[in-house]
Amino acid sequence: MWREVEVVQRTGSTNSDLVARAAAEKLEEGVVLVAEEQTAARGRLDRRWVAPARSGLFFSVLLRPREVPVERWGWLPLLTGVAVATGLARAAGVDTALKWPNDVLVTVGGEERKAGGILVEATGDGGVVVGVGVNVSLRADELPVATAGSLALAGAVSTDRDPLLRGMLRALEEWYGRWRGAGGDAGACGLQEAYAAGCATLGRVVRAELPGDRALVGEAVAVDGDGRLVLATEAGVQEPVGAGDIVHLRM
Numbered sequence: 450m451w452r453e454v455e456v457v458q459r460t461g462s463t464n465s466d467l468v469a470r471a472a473a474e475k476l477e478e479g480v481v482l483v484a485e486e487q488t489a490a491r492g493r494l495d496r497r498w499v500a501p502a503r504s505g506l507f508f509s510v511l512l513r514p515r516e517v518p519v520e521r522w523g524w525l526p527l528l529t530g531v532a533v534a535t536g537l538a539r540a541a542g543v544d545t546a547l548k549w550p551n552d553v554l555v556t557v558g559g560e561e562r563k564a565g566g567i568l569v570e571a572t573g574d575g576g577v578v579v580g581v582g583v584n585v586s587l588r589a590d591e592l593p594v595a596t597a598g599s600l601a602l603a604g605a606v607s608t609d610r611d612p613l614l615r616g617m618l619r620a621l622e623e624w625y626g627r628w629r630g631a632g633g634d635a636g637a638c639g640l641q642e643a644y645a646a647g648c649a650t651l652g653r654v655v656r657a658e659l660p661g662d663r664a665l666v667g668e669a670v671a672v673d674g675d676g677r678l679v680l681a682t683e684a685g686v687q688e689p690v691g692a693g694d695i696v697h698l699r700m
Contacts (some may be wrong), residue, residue: 450622451510452479461489461503463509464580471511472571478513478576483614487582499593500584506610509580510621511572514629517543521633522569523579523676523691526551527644528628528635529567532621534647537583540616542606546649549669549695553583554649555603561649561697564599581617585610608682621675636674645672650695655680658694665690666698 460639461467463482470476486502500507509617514522533553534545546554546561553565565583572578584599586608592599601608631638645651650669652681657665657680667680679691 450479450626451481451618452477454481454483456483458484459486460484462487462580463507464570464578465489467509467511467578467580468572470572471573471576471578472547474573476511476576478511480511481508481618482510483508493646500582501586502575503610504583504587504591505599506581506583506614506617508614509578511576511578511593513576514625514627514633515575517633520675521601521635523630524581524633524635524640525577526569527672528624528640528664528678529569529581529621531640531643531647532624533565533567533581533583533617535624536617537600537613540607540612543600543601543603545647547608547644547647549648549650550673550676555598555600557598557602558682562602563581563596564598564600564603567613579621583613583617616662635676641674644666648672650678650697654698656696656698657690658696659690660692665693669695 463484467482484507487507513686530547532599537543537545543616548554551567552563554561555564570578586601588601628640635641653669655669665680666681669678670681671679672680673689676690680688680690682688
């Protein structure tokens with residue numbers, strides 16, 4: 450399904466570039482934009498993503514899931530997380546875990562570290578741009594923050610970025626096809642089960658930092674049919690969280 454793969458040496462953000470191109474050129478689904486270096490990369494909540502040139506994989510893809518009701522598009526970052534984890538396991542031989550909703554974790558020195566992230570943005574014309582960033586070969590002294598990691602530091606058997614990209618795109622095509630074929634029903638296509646199996650957030654006590662300076666603490670017990678994280682609070686109530694920053698607590 451990947452009709453065009455363009456590689457640029459340097460750009461601000463592949464997501465921003467592809468969103469702009471999709472609006473201006475009426476692009477069809479399946480365009481992939483890859484950058485060797487990003488100078489203005491960002492994740493959720495507009496957090497900056499910093500990495501040296503050619504040390505990671507930074508790419509965005511254009512999807513147009515016309516067969517899927519818009520209210521089910523919230524599964525796209527979770528779907529992409531499953532695809533990234535699948536592709537990296539195949540191509541890099543490294544185990545990853547997913548932190549709800551869009552972080553990719555590796556284990557470095559016995560600790561969970563963030564090695565990747567996913568950002569999904571609507572194009573405004575019935576399309577969605579899905580951006581993926583993965584730290585591949587960064588050394589410990591190159592990490593932007595102490596909680597970051599890389600595939601190399603996690604013991605990956607390969608840090609060759611070309612097969613890693615191919616592996617992730619292949620897995621994304623597989624999962625996207627299954628999800629779209631099921632009309633976006635994450636339960637019917639096996640996505641809900643696959644995400645839960647790889648989600649490090651489930652079974653943990655977490656703090657959900659919600660819009661409006663609110664916070665909710667509870668055990669993450671499920672990911673529901675809408676892709677929301679369900680927290681069981683001390684009050685005995687199960688609260689679904691659809692948006693927010695999740696902090697894994699050591700309790």
